[in-house]
Amino acid sequence: MGGDTLAPACQAVRPARRRRTGDPWEVVISTDKAQSWVYCEEFLTEDDVLLDARERASHLGCTPVLPGTGAALSVLAAAAQARAVVEIGTGAGVSSLYLLRGMPADGVLTTIDVELEHQRAAKEAFVAERVRPTRTRAISGRALDVLPRLTDGGYDMVFVDADADGYPGYVEEAVRLLRPGGVLAVDDALWHDRVADPARRDEATTTIRDVGRQVRADDRLIPALLPTGDGLLVAARR
Numbered sequence: 001m002g003g004d005t006l007a008p009a010c011q012a013v014r015p016a017r018r019r020r021t022g023d024p025w026e027v028v029i030s031t032d033k034a035q036s037w038v039y040c041e042e043f044l045t046e047d048d049v050l051l052d053a054r055e056r057a058s059h060l061g062c063t064p065v066l067p068g069t070g071a072a073l074s075v076l077a078a079a080a081q082a083r084a085v086v087e088i089g090t091g092a093g094v095s096s097l098y099l100l101r102g103m104p105a106d107g108v109l110t111t112i113d114v115e116l117e118h119q120r121a122a123k124e125a126f127v128a129e130r131v132r133p134t135r136t137r138a139i140s141g142r143a144l145d146v147l148p149r150l151t152d153g154g155y156d157m158v159f160v161d162a163d164a165d166g167y168p169g170y171v172e173e174a175v176r177l178l179r180p181g182g183v184l185a186v187d188d189a190l191w192h193d194r195v196a197d198p199a200r201r202d203e204a205t206t207t208i209r210d211v212g213r214q215v216r217a218d219d220r221l222i223p224a225l226l227p228t229g230d231g232l233l234v235a236a237r238r
């Protein structure tokens with residue numbers, strides 16, 4: 001495909017990334033990329049429990065993960081056989097449901113949120129899903145106050161989806177919490193398509209871009225950035 005079909009952000013990074021064999025993404029990038037993205041997000045249909053949780057989230061004004069991200073979280077939790085998972089940013093429980101669906105039946109989700117009202121909404125979702133109460137541990141408080149109380153290496157997966165300001169600290173804590181082979185997942189890693197655009201230098205965009213660098217530079221992690229939803233940064237703990 002010709003270069004004129006590339007999205008502007010890709011054109012911006014092409015010269016620095018050019019290889020002798022040509023750009024590996026040339027064969028897949030076209031103006032239909034947005035359509036492919038929508039196709040991926042709609043690949044799986046959400047059931048009523050998820051749709052009701054989304055509705056509660058909308059009333060509360062907290063943005064849940066998109067369906068593609070949710071599905072990826074289920075797969076990651078299942079692949080890691082994640083019995084102990086930490087979620088930073090419960091919201092109304094949409095991502096919690098996806099995580100719980102991937103975890104083994106005896107897995108426990110520790111989910112942290114500063115807003116009690118959000119956690120109440122999430123509990124409604126857990127009841128609708130018939131999740132046994134022993135499978136969720138909801139902790140209300142600021143994540144940076146709560147995380148230091150959790151055990152080193154005691155978790156199979158950590159999912160980050162809260163305030164952008166806190167992301168660098170959450171990632172640092174997550175690396176401490178994960179056992180070898182455990183999985184880190186960070187939502188909003190493309191931050192409304194702003195992270196890929198070097199001209200965007202607002203605080204949230206810069207912080208999330210820096211978190212990408214932080215994860216990439218950390219020898220304890222094997223990273224990948226997935227363009228699902230609003231971007232899902234994932235990494236396996238060595």
Ligand SMILES: C[S@@+](CC[C@H](N)C(=O)[O-])C[C@H]1O[C@@H](n2cnc3c(N)ncnc32)[C@H](O)[C@@H]1O
Nearest residue numbers: 064065089091094095113114142143161162163
């Ligand atoms: C984007 S929403 C989470 C959505 C949820 N993961 C889902 O997919 O349904 C972000 C959540 O982070 C919470 N939050 C914001 N700052 C926080 C902090 N410092 N500590 C803990 N939670 C925080 C908000 O109250 C909000 O519920």
